[in-house]
Amino acid sequence: MSQKVFVSAQEVADRAGVSRSAVSRTFTPGASVSPETRRKVLEAADALGYHVNHLARGLMRNESGIVCLIVSDMATPHRSGLIKALTEQLQSAGKIAMLVNTDLSDGSVDLALRQAIRYRADASIILSGMPDKSITQLCLKSGQRLVLINRDDEQDGPLRINLDDEEAASRVVTAFLRAGCRKFALANSEAGTPSLMAREKGFVAAARTHGLDVIVERYGWTSYESGRVLAQRLLTQSQRPDAVFCATDLLACGFMDAARNQFSLSVPNQLCVAGFDDIEQASWASYQLTTFAQPLATIAQEAVLWLDSKEGANSQGRAHAIRLHADLVWRGSVRGG
Amino acid sequence: MSQKVFVSAQEVADRAGVSRSAVSRTFTPGASVSPETRRKVLEAADALGYHVNHLARGLMRNESGIVCLIVSDMATPHRSGLIKALTEQLQSAGKIAMLVNTDLSDGSVDLALRQAIRYRADASIILSGMPDKSITQLCLKSGQRLVLINRDDEQDGPLRINLDDEEAASRVVTAFLRAGCRKFALANSEAGTPSLMAREKGFVAAARTHGLDVIVERYGWTSYESGRVLAQRLLTQSQRPDAVFCATDLLACGFMDAARNQFSLSVPNQLCVAGFDDIEQASWASYQLTTFAQPLATIAQEAVLWLDSKEGANSQGRAHAIRLHADLVWRGSVRGG
DNA sequence: GGCCATCTTGCAAGCGCGTGCAAATGCCGC
DNA sequence: GCGGCATTTGCACGCGCTTGCAAGATGGCC
Numbered sequence: 001m002s003q004k005v006f007v008s009a010q011e012v013a014d015r016a017g018v019s020r021s022a023v024s025r026t027f028t029p030g031a032s033v034s035p036e037t038r039r040k041v042l043e044a045a046d047a048l049g050y051h052v053n054h055l056a057r058g059l060m061r062n063e064s065g066i067v068c069l070i071v072s073d074m075a076t077p078h079r080s081g082l083i084k085a086l087t088e089q090l091q092s093a094g095k096i097a098m099l100v101n102t103d104l105s106d107g108s109v110d111l112a113l114r115q116a117i118r119y120r121a122d123a124s125i126i127l128s129g130m131p132d133k134s135i136t137q138l139c140l141k142s143g144q145r146l147v148l149i150n151r152d153d154e155q156d157g158p159l160r161i162n163l164d165d166e167e168a169a170s171r172v173v174t175a176f177l178r179a180g181c182r183k184f185a186l187a188n189s190e191a192g193t194p195s196l197m198a199r200e201k202g203f204v205a206a207a208r209t210h211g212l213d214v215i216v217e218r219y220g221w222t223s224y225e226s227g228r229v230l231a232q233r234l235l236t237q238s239q240r241p242d243a244v245f246c247a248t249d250l251l252a253c254g255f256m257d258a259a260r261n262q263f264s265l266s267v268p269n270q271l272c273v274a275g276f277d278d279i280e281q282a283s284w285a286s287y288q289l290t291t292f293a294q295p296l297a298t299i300a301q302e303a304v305l306w307l308d309s310k311e312g313a314n315s316q317g318r319a320h321a322i323r324l325h326a327d328l329v330w331r332g333s334v335r336g337g
Numbered sequence: 338m339s340q341k342v343f344v345s346a347q348e349v350a351d352r353a354g355v356s357r358s359a360v361s362r363t364f365t366p367g368a369s370v371s372p373e374t375r376r377k378v379l380e381a382a383d384a385l386g387y388h389v390n391h392l393a394r395g396l397m398r399n400e401s402g403i404v405c406l407i408v409s410d411m412a413t414p415h416r417s418g419l420i421k422a423l424t425e426q427l428q429s430a431g432k433i434a435m436l437v438n439t440d441l442s443d444g445s446v447d448l449a450l451r452q453a454i455r456y457r458a459d460a461s462i463i464l465s466g467m468p469d470k471s472i473t474q475l476c477l478k479s480g481q482r483l484v485l486i487n488r489d490d491e492q493d494g495p496l497r498i499n500l501d502d503e504e505a506a507s508r509v510v511t512a513f514l515r516a517g518c519r520k521f522a523l524a525n526s527e528a529g530t531p532s533l534m535a536r537e538k539g540f541v542a543a544a545r546t547h548g549l550d551v552i553v554e555r556y557g558w559t560s561y562e563s564g565r566v567l568a569q570r571l572l573t574q575s576q577r578p579d580a581v582f583c584a585t586d587l588l589a590c591g592f593m594d595a596a597r598n599q600f601s602l603s604v605p606n607q608l609c610v611a612g613f614d615d616i617e618q619a620s621w622a623s624y625q626l627t628t629f630a631q632p633l634a635t636i637a638q639e640a641v642l643w644l645d646s647k648e649g650a651n652s653q654g655r656a657h658a659i660r661l662h663a664d665l666v667w668r669g670s671v672r673g674g
Numbered sequence: 675g676g677c678c679a680t681c682t683t684g685c686a687a688g689c690g691c692g693t694g695c696a697a698a699t700g701c702c703g704c
Numbered sequence: 705g706c707g708g709c710a711t712t713t714g715c716a717c718g719c720g721c722t723t724g725c726a727a728g729a730t731g732g733c734c
Contacts, residue, residue, distance in 0.1 A: 005399060005480040006457065008720055019684045024722060031723090034682060049475050054455045055392045055401060056720040059689050062342060064392060066456075069436070074424070075617075080417035087411070087438040096452060099406070099436045101424040115433060118391040119403075120343065138386050143342040224621060257622035280412075284561060285594035286623040345690055356714045361692060368693090371712060393690040396719050 007048045016044035027052050058120060067095050067307065068116035070109060072102045072128040073222075076250065077279035078294065082127060082149070085300035093304045095122070102128045110135045117142060123307050125149065129193075147303050152194040159306045160321045161299055165195045165276075168292045168326040169202030172245045172274045175290070175328070177210065179272050179335035181243035185215040187230040187255055188247040189222040196222070199247045199276060215241060222247070227254020235263045242271060243334075249275040249282045252289055256333065273333045276326075288332035295324050344385045353381035364389050395457060404432050404644065405453035407446060409439045409465040410559075413587065414616035415631065419464060419486070422637035430641045432459070439465045447472045454479060460644050462486065484640050489531040496643045497658045498636055502532045502613075505629050505663040506539030509582045509611045512627065512665070514547065516609050516672035518580035522552040524567040524592055525584040526559040533559070536584045536613060552578060559584075564591020572600045579608060580671075586612040586619045589626055593670065609671045613663075625669035632661050 009023040016023070018037055025031035026041040033041075044050075058064035067090055073079050087097045098121060100112040109131045116124045117138070123145035130151060136158065139146050146158030176184060184207050188200050204214045217233050220226035227246060231254070234241060246252035252275030259265045259273070267273055275282060278293035302322050346360040353360070355374055362368035363378040370378075381387075395401035404427055410416050424434045435458060437449040446468045453461045454475070460482035467488060473495065476483050483495030513521060521544050525537050541551045554570050557563035564583060568591070571578060583589035589612030596602045596610070604610055612619060615630035639659050 006454075006720090010720080020721085021684060021723080022682090024720095025683090028722075032682060037682080049478065051451060051454045053396070053457060053720055055395045055457050056689085057722075058392045059390070059396065059691090059720085060722045062689075066435075075414070075417045075421040077412070077414070077417075080412045080414075080420075083417075083436070084412040084438060084440070087436055088441060091438060091441060096456065097436045098403075099420070099424055099434045101421060101428060103421075104425060104428060114388060117343075117388045119433065120390060120392050141386065224617070228622075253621065261622050280561070281618060284590065285565075285598050343690090347690080357691085358693080358714060359712090361690095362713090365692075369712060374712080390690055393719085394692075396690080396721090397692045399719080 006053065007050045008053075009050070012041060012044045012048055012050045015048060016040040023050075062120075063122055064120045065095050066098050066119055066121040067304075068098045068100060068112070068119070068121040068124040070100045070102060070112040070116070070124055070126045070128050074099075074101060074103075076222075077281060078249070078277045079127060081279070081296050082294075082299065085296040086125060086303065089297075089300040089304045093308060095304070095307070113139060117144065123147060125303060126151065145307055147306070149299060149303070150193070150195045152198070159303070161302055161324065162321070163195065163292075163294065163324050163326045165198035165326070166202030166205075168276070168328070169199045169245065170206035171328055172203055173206040173210065173212075175274065175334050176243040176245075176272055179243065179268065181272050182212065183215075183239060183241045183243065184212055185217065185234045185237075185241035185244040186247070187227065187234060187244055187251055188216065188218045189220055189226050189251065190218045191222050196247050199245075203245050215239075222250060224250050224254040224257075227251035227256075228258040229254075231255045231258035231262070235259060235265070244271070244273055246273065246275045249277045249279045249289060249291055251275070252291070252333075253281055253287055256287060256289070267333050268335045272335055275333075278329050282329075283331070290331045290334040291329050292326035293329050294326065298324060343390065344387045345390075346387070349378060349381045349385055349387045352385060353377040360387075399457075400459055401457045402432050403435050403456055403458040404641075405435045405437060405449070405456070405458040405461040407437045407439060407449040407453070407461055407463045407465050411436075411438060411440075413559075414618060415586070415614045416464060418616070418633050419631075419636065422633040423462060423640065426634075426637040426641045430645060432641070432644070450476060454481065460484060462640060463488065482644055484643070486636060486640070487530070487532045489535070496640070498639055498661065499658070500532065500629075500631065500661050500663045502535035502663070503539030503542075505613070505665070506536045506582065507543035508665055509540055510543040510547065510549075512611065512671050513580040513582075513609055516580065516605065518609050519549065520552075520576055520578045520580065521549055522554065522571045522574075522578035522581040523584070524564065524571060524581055524588055525553065525555045526557055526563050526588065527555045528559050533584050536582075540582050552576075559587060561587050561591040561594075564588035564593075565595040566591075568592045568595035568600070572596060572602070581608065581610055583610065583612045586614040586616045586626060586628055588612070589628070589670075590618055590624055593624060593626070604670050605672045611671055615666050619666070620668070627668045627671040628666050629663035630666050631663065635661060 009020050013020040013023045022037050023041050025033045026038050090097050102108045102112050109129050113135050125147040127149050140157045148158050148160045152162045186203050207214045217230050219229050246255050252273055256273055265271045275289045275291040278291045282289040282291045346357050350357040350360045359374050360378050362370045363375050427434050439445045439449050446466050450472045462484040464486050477494045485495050485497045489499050523540050544551045554567050556566050583592050593610055602608045612626045612628040615628045619626035619628045
């Protein structure tokens with residue numbers, strides 16, 4: 001029916017009175033085509049509503065321009081912020097993002113990567129659980145680049161971008177000490193991702209160097225609700241902590257709300273709270289959370305920069321790891337900023 | 338170099354000792370292939386790490402399986418929730434989402450749609466500003482389906498999914514009256530999107546039928562910060578309102594925070610507040626916002642359902658509009674729930 | 675005018691795949 | 705044993721595009 005669908009380069013060529021190659025070259029940056037021909041082609045293309053078929057182009061060039069974003073919990077403030085930053089950078093670099101949600105089934109990071117391979121994505125950026133070794137091998141063998149964000153691991157081949165979680169966590173200890181706190185607690189989820197564990201580890205270790213023990217509590221997945229539960233657990237301890245580091249802002253928000261509403265504690269007077277990620281809500285008046293800013297823009301930049309750079313010389317540079325610094329954002333949830 | 342890249346159907350065929358067609362048919366549901374051949378093919382494919390090239394398949398079938406999500410403000414709680422719901426439904430339906438961020442340049446919905454056309458997306462789902470008439474024409478002529486979510490408009494051809502914003506807004510009036518409020522205000526952004534305006538219109542109209550006037554204030558774009566500014570403006574009026582309907586939860590959160598911190602008003606005792614969207618933060622203890630739930634799952638379902646259904650009979654059903662109901666979620670920010 | 679260098683253009687091959695068509699195969703009943 | 709039928713298989717073409725190659729066009733210079 002109206003299934004005449006898309007107009008092809010041939011039709012443009014016919015209308016412009018040139019060969020199909022001329023049309024192709026007109027839309028290929030850097031190709032040799034005379035101004036006159038180019039004009040005729042562009043005119044015809046415009047009249048006909050022609051758009052280069054990137055599927056076919058990708059087939060020929062063996063490079064689709066597609067970058068696959070593999071992500072779980074994508075409605076989360078931090079994740080959606082990262083997705084936004086990545087799409088912006090990708091689009092500026094002339095690439096396009098394909099989005100795969102891994103919340104559906106288990107082990108679906110592998111499924112997602114397969115999807116990326118099917119569409120011959122130039123690269124996959126993973127913000128989700130760890131992919132199997134076997135599938136990452138497959139990706140690399142197929143010439144797919146791989147970027148792992150905030151999931152440090154022993155994989156080689158892909159680019160890994162991480163924050164210095166441990167070092168950042170140790171700075172929380174300094175902040176808490178300066179606020180005059182002495183009874184430290186750490187609230188974490190049970191997700192057990194490398195960055196979450198690094199924050200925990202860094203905090204506990206730094207406290208220990210000051211001769212302080214830390215009550216560590218883990219619960220559920222990384223959410224506001226878990227923060228509330230963690231507050232229940234930590235604030236009913238015989239030795240109630242006077243400073244708690246939440247591994248994530250989302251946890252911190254839940255924690256603070258429970259501390260205030262259910263335990264009538266005033267933050268920061270009776271309880272200091274710090275978080276991590278600097279999600280938008282951390283700056284809201286109700287929270288004023290002292291936290292660490294994820295350099296989203298920088299992360300995204302580094303990722304697509306690497307994708308572009310490796311385009312030419314891809315065999316030489318094997319694994320590559322980038323470790324970024326997280327800036328401490330002082331707000332009211334810790335005394336003495 | 339290691340640029341051997343992807344394995345093709347031919348290689349699988351060679352290894353399995355069959356023709357290339359047999360390989361193709363093995364991966365084409367419903368094609369005629371004997372169990373024995375199928376087994377050999379699958380074995381070879383697995384050994385070689387073969388994956389059907391969806392670029393080439395899309396080229397042949399004239400159907401890429403790609404659906405383009407065109408969205409602005411994607412890091413916003415409501416938008417990211419919608420994106421999540423959509424990707425889930427799309428993936429369950431065997432399709433894949435391509436994500437285009439329109440925050441970069443102006444008029445970029447058109448650019449985004451062009452991108453969708455280039456990749457021969459089967460459809461585009463728009464959660465951003467309105468596309469030009471000309472480009473939507475182009476989409477439809479090219480056999481691209483178009484879905485507009487929450488941006489009612491006179492466009493024909495595409496599927497339009499909207500909430501009954503006006504009716505919902507009128508229910509806020511009822512709720513406020515029941516709470517004993519009499520001085521109404523409405524806080525809106527200056528974005529002026531159809532759904533925002535419909536909420537405003539519905540609220541004002543319903544108030545008027547009860548003989549009540551509404552102080553309407555608009556400011557900035559739809560954000561937490563704007564909510565704070567709106568509070569500044571509305572709560573310094575000589576006749577301070579005792580009930581305010583914020584066109585969006587994000588505005589409501591900012592509004593509530595300012596009302597409490599800067600005006601020391603207690604919600605809901607001195608001021609009732611209602612919002613719209615039911616973002617996650619609306620349920621947080623600090624807000625407990627009475628609001629309307631966007632039926633995200635239903636919206637997403639309807640969208641992909643329509644995409645599938647139209648696959649066969651596409652010419653007959655012209656425009657199609659779906660109007661969904663928004664459930665009122667009672668929480669503590671309005672008295673007498 | 676002739677020659678060479680430079681630029682432009684068309685031809686044709688091929689990217690990886692789906693699919694119509696005809697040949698091949700297998701099976702059954704007579 | 706053979707014709708008829710259903711199923712499976714291979715061939716070959718085409719989807720829309722890029723690109724190497726060689727032919728054609730142009731112009732400068734002796």
